[in-house]
Amino acid sequence: MHENKLAVITPLGLTELIGSLRAEGFRVIGPTLRDQAIVYDEIESISDLPAGWTDEQDGGHYRVRRRDDAALFGYNVGPHSWKRFLHPPVLGLWRAERTEDGLAVTGTAEPAEKYAFIAVRSCELHAIAVQDRVLLQGPYIDPHYQARRQGAFIVAVNCGQAGGTCFCVSMNTGPKAREGFDLALTELIADEHEFLVEVGSERGDTMLAAIPHRAAEPRDTSLAAKAVAHAEGNMGRHMRSDDVRDLLLANLEHPRWDDVAERCLTCGNCTMVCPTCFCTSVWDENDLTGNVAERKRRWDSCFTMDFSYIHGGSVRSSGRSRYRQWMTHKLATWVDQFGTSGCVGCGRCITWCPVGIDITEEVRAIRGGGGSDGRA
């Protein structure tokens, strides 16, 4: 019914959309400028959006810069990803007490919020789909992720330009959003400032019906297609991705691992910013009596020494082995485990690595053959 339905809205329509979502009880999360980065946080209106801002990204480099227009979504991706809402960084799991009859589990996890995400890029839709496979399709599912994921209303945004470290085209994850959204917007700034809207679900259709909009005309779809093509043609990075799994698994002792080990600080930034990294750890917090304890969960990183600790030592004690673990998991063993690559080509790991390690360059180096199909 809603298939391929297109419409056009103005910024006013977007304002009404955000208002309607808030009225429905959604906590609306969108991009906003803070601390010189474009991050994801609760927004109340379109005035919270980073109008007229873009980002400049490269290996170990991120800056926000003023645009010469007032585009609301004229940037790419920042240090945050939607996983911080769907798969929270810290979560209380349950509480237990020592009672007269012994141990008793007394409390469970906090209830989930109802989220609406504004401006989810295609790579991020794919990242959410990747985490869906990890957390919802195994023999055991994560009910906390499920609760947050199930009700989430997603407004996607098609990129009109590519970022300095983007390679979604290589990973077949963008720049155009194809599925997994309720509504998808493409920002059109020509004579007017408008948005082409594509409906992706019944809920999206219902939402659209409630806000002012007009029918889309060929002029609108053509402008939108041009914007997306512009992004497609200007990717910051490239990675040949059809053979990566086999390539890495056949080269677990390649000398390149020693090379990257000399640069990698094992700081774990890449795992924090990566939208698909899902590893967690658990710990206990007690009260002073020792009779009440809470079990909590937090994000963890395979770059820590603790991660592989067993029998008095870490299985992966060298930085080399830990970098190898991260990269081979992301690009190779993930495929065996979950059926897709773990990488969506968003480039965050390249941007936020303090020493600018570039995953696309590492793959190229292991494949050998030199060449310069790196930077656009």
Place this chain on the structure above:
Amino acid sequence: MEGLERIVSEHRLFEGLGEGFVNLAAGCAKNVRFNADQYLFHAEDPADWIYLIRHGRVALEMATPGRGAVQFETLGEGDIVGLTWLLPPYRWGYDARATELVRAIALDAKCLRDKCEVDHDLGYELLKRFLPVLVQRLQAMRLQLLDVYGPPR
């Protein structure tokens, strides 16, 4: 003597060495028997005999003051006790004790050494057979040294 010849010729270590060797070895061989806790030899004894175990178990051990004897290996049926007879100064480096009734064939190492000095081909053949046993025991000793069963420290 027939029994000794048969036992020697059938042992995997002496396979293919020919009738001449079998006769020589059998000529320098004798049946021996050790009761439980009897020593086959002590450390520093001259290494003049090679023992082919036919029945029973022999413990190789070293004594340390204050700790008593520590067994580091046991050998059983079909095993050869003693490899140091091959190399100067031809002295045993450890004690060998029967932990139960042991029947064995003792071959005269001095007799064999003298023969090897004259017949280098024989010497080479014997070395080719004894070296793998030495290497296997070395590998095993390394694994024991790793102390894999100990609790993590």
Place this chain on the structure above:
Amino acid sequence: MDRLAEPPPLAVADAMVPRVARVARRVRELPDTWTLDLVSPDGGPLMHYAPGQFTMMYVLGVGEIPVSISGDTSDATRLVQTVRAVGKVSEAVTKLSRGDTLGLRGPYGTAWPVADGYGRDVVVVAGGLGLAPLRPALYQLQAERSRFGKLVLLYGTRRPEDILFRRQIAGWRRQLDMAIEVTVDRAGADWRGHVGVVTKLIPRLGIDAENAMALVCGPEVMMRFAASALSDIGMPDETIHLSLERNMKCAVGLCGHCQFAGSFICKDGAVMRYDNVRRLLALREI
């Protein structure tokens, strides 16, 4: 405006929340190793599990550890766990007394494929504490004795005083149609058994190697050289099974910690086939 459809209510239990179990019995096996019998507080069945599986044991405020089940799977009312005190949590577990309660999650992991041994010779190779996760398989092998060919147990440990389940092994020697060889890395003068690595016992197994099955459990180094020795006598790699270990936090395949190359030890293991892991075992820090 139509209301947006509400998402359906959550229908899934949280696998991270433990159930409560009570210690019914506590037996000291070795100076640092105890066996606890756990029961359900209401006296009903505690859990059904298969040999080789493990549970996560939780002590209030201290933490949670994975422990292989070491009891008889035919008794669902009682869960038997043998624990060595090597860290903060395991020490707290071994200090629990009769009547104390703890948290329990599980059972998790793959099982020893005992039924694959029907009609074949079966070799069980245990090292150190590795005898505990193999004990449920030994119980099953004994319970269905007539379905197997020759049964052999090879057990290696550090010294005679470190032999786990020593009295039970002596009982098995007397009662069972199973060859048992125990060896130690070193011993004092009064030890009358084997001294040497467990691999030394493998060439003399006297089994039909090409049509047998092996179950191996112990420190990873020991499993590597034992599996290699079994392979050398002619056992196909796919008939040799090992029980691997890695750091575990969730035990349900969601936290990422227990990965061993592409396998999650908590769900693709702990019991794994040698042909699937042989190459990986040789890689450092994988």
